[in-house]
Each structure stands twice: as structure tokens, then as C-alpha cells.
Amino acid sequence: MSDELPEMRASDAERERVAEVLRDALAEGRLGMDEFQERLDSTYQARTRGELVPLVRDLPYHDSPDTDGDANPEPAATGQNPQAPALRKKRRWAERIGGKATSRWGVGIMGGFGRKGEWTVPRVFTGVGIMGGGELDLREARFEERDVVIRCFALMGGFSVTVPPGMGVEVRGIGIMGGFDSSASGFADADAPRVVITGLTVMGGVGVERKLPREEKLRLRSERRERRELERRERREGRERRRGHGGPHGGYGGPHGGHGKSL
Structure with missing residues (x-):
């Protein structure tokens, strides 16, 4: 730059x-x-x-x-990794906004609930946990509207909320002998959904963290594995080429080696 x-x-x-x-x-x-x-x-x-x-x-x-x-230059023009367009495709937020909510509430009493995968987050989701809680994963989710609210109410329990990079997060909850984690709060991509996490916890808490979607993590792990295998193969071929070049001249017992012992 x-x-x-x-x-x-x-x-x-x-x-x-x-x-x-x-x-x-x-x-x-x-x-x-x-x-x-x-x-x-x-x-x-x-x-x-x-x-x-x-x-x-x-x-x-x-x-x-x-x-x-160009606000969205082609990889060939910028020298970017050719895999980058696939990542950007996953970030087409507009394609993930709209649709009917699949779940508007969750309750965990001495137990828990989970919402993950390709579910549709409602405009307002309410979670209740009493000596229990819930897990909300938004990485693969759709959103009923661009701005959504997640309300968490917990007594001696808690919730975990996982969001992908680029999504806007604002944490407003109140914790009594507990708390709301705001470390993942941040600005959103221009067209990304925004989530407000609010509510009340007593002797409990709400954790919020950012993670890559599982599909992207698996793909990146596979790419790293392939790169390591390619590097190992190139090193092995390099060693074989060096041995091949050195073979005809590397011996010591030949007729001109000078180190043979006559019997």
C-alpha cells in the first residue's frame, strides 16, 4: 500500500x-x-x-x-491467493439476509440447548438458562433481518455466542456476580448483519467469540497439509537429483580413485 x-x-x-x-x-x-x-x-x-x-x-x-x-480487484491483478474469491463468496452477506426465522427462543433448565448450522436467526431471539444455558453459533446462519437482537437471561448458568469475522457485534448486557464478555465487539463489514447481545445474568455469564466457519477452517487445514506435502516432495526430489549428479564422480574405489588396495 x-x-x-x-x-x-x-x-x-x-x-x-x-x-x-x-x-x-x-x-x-x-x-x-x-x-x-x-x-x-x-x-x-x-x-x-x-x-x-x-x-x-x-x-x-x-x-x-x-x-x-477497483473496490473488488481480480486476484490476477493484485497477486492475491487464488483461493481468496472462495472466501469472499462466503462473505456475500446480502445472500444471507431474509427468510423466516427457524427459532425464536431457547430454554435450558439444568441442561442446555444449541442453535448452530444453517438456521435462520430471528429479529429477536430470547434465551433462558436456569442452572443451564445455551450455545448459539451464527457462523453459518441466515438472518431474518440485517439487525438482530439476542437476549440472554441466566440464573446460575450461561450462554456462548459464536460469530464469524466481519459481523458487527455490540454487547449491552448486565451481569450480577457474573458478566457479559465484550471482547468480540466490533464494527461490521459494510453489508454484514449486526447483532446486539443484551440481557441479564445472575451468578452466570455470556461469552462471545469470533471464529472462522468450520468449512473454511477445514479447507485451510487441507491447503496447509497439501503445501507441506508439496514441500516435502520437492525436498525429496532435490535430494535425489543431487545424489544422481554426484553418483558417477562420488566413488573412491574405482580405477582412478587412488584409494584401492591391490591384493
Whole structure:
């Protein structure tokens, strides 16, 4: 990313390009979740180009935040990993907004409930836990509306909420002898759903964390495994080539070796 005209105001398109680089870096394992979230928040808060530059300076395949540039450049033009379009396809948030809610509430009494996979999150979801709780996974979910509210009420229990990178999260709940984890709070992608997590817990709590969807994690794990196998194969072939080149001249007992012993 060029740091020319550092005081020029950054555009929304430039912020989105930087956010895309950060998400690709997270998917490739170049950034941890905490650092990714910190940089992503800084991206959406940035007012000038100069504030955007340090956020991706140590990452590969980034383009200059040029206002004349394409907001969604092709991988061939930027040198990006060819797998990046598949990741961006998963982030087409507009395709995941709309539809009839599949569940509007959950109750866990001395036990628990779960909502995960391709379920549709309602405009307002209410969870109740008494000496129990629930698990809400939004990574593969659809959303009845763009803005949703999750209300958590727990007595000696708790809830866990898992959201994907790029989704906006705001935590407002009150905890008495307990609490609501707000470490995953942050700004959303421009077209992403936004979730407000609120409620009340007594001697309990609500945890919120960001994770990649399982499908992306499995794919990235498979890609890393394939890269390691390719590297091992290349090293093995390199050793075999070196042995092959050295074979005809590497012996010591031949007629010209000078080290043979006559009997």
C-alpha cells in the first residue's frame, strides 16, 4: 500500500479493500484473531490514508488505496491467493439476509440447548438458562433481518455466542456476580448483519467469540497439509537429483580413485 498523500481522507472503498486484506491474512494464518479484530476496528475508524497504511504494511498482496482503483480487484491483478474469491463468496452477506426465522427462543433448565448450522436467526431471539444455558453459533446462519437482537437471561448458568469475522457485534448486557464478555465487539463489514447481545445474568455469564466457519477452517487445514506435502516432495526430489549428479564422480574405489588396495 502506498503512503502517498497520507493526510488525504480515506474512502469507504479503501477501507473495504484494507478489511479484505486483513480477512485474507486471518484465513491464511498470518494474523491471530485478537490482532485481526484490533486492526479491523482501526480500519473502520481510520479517517485518512496515512492511518490505513500501517495496518497492512507487513502483509502480502495488498494494493494501493487509490480512489480510482477497483473496490473488488481480480486476484490476477493484485497477486492475491487464488483461493481468496472462495472466501469472499462466503462473505456475500446480502445472500444471507431474509427468510423466516427457524427459532425464536431457547430454554435450558439444568441442561442446555444449541442453535448452530444453517438456521435462520430471528429479529429477536430470547434465551433462558436456569442452572443451564445455551450455545448459539451464527457462523453459518441466515438472518431474518440485517439487525438482530439476542437476549440472554441466566440464573446460575450461561450462554456462548459464536460469530464469524466481519459481523458487527455490540454487547449491552448486565451481569450480577457474573458478566457479559465484550471482547468480540466490533464494527461490521459494510453489508454484514449486526447483532446486539443484551440481557441479564445472575451468578452466570455470556461469552462471545469470533471464529472462522468450520468449512473454511477445514479447507485451510487441507491447503496447509497439501503445501507441506508439496514441500516435502520437492525436498525429496532435490535430494535425489543431487545424489544422481554426484553418483558417477562420488566413488573412491574405482580405477582412478587412488584409494584401492591391490591384493
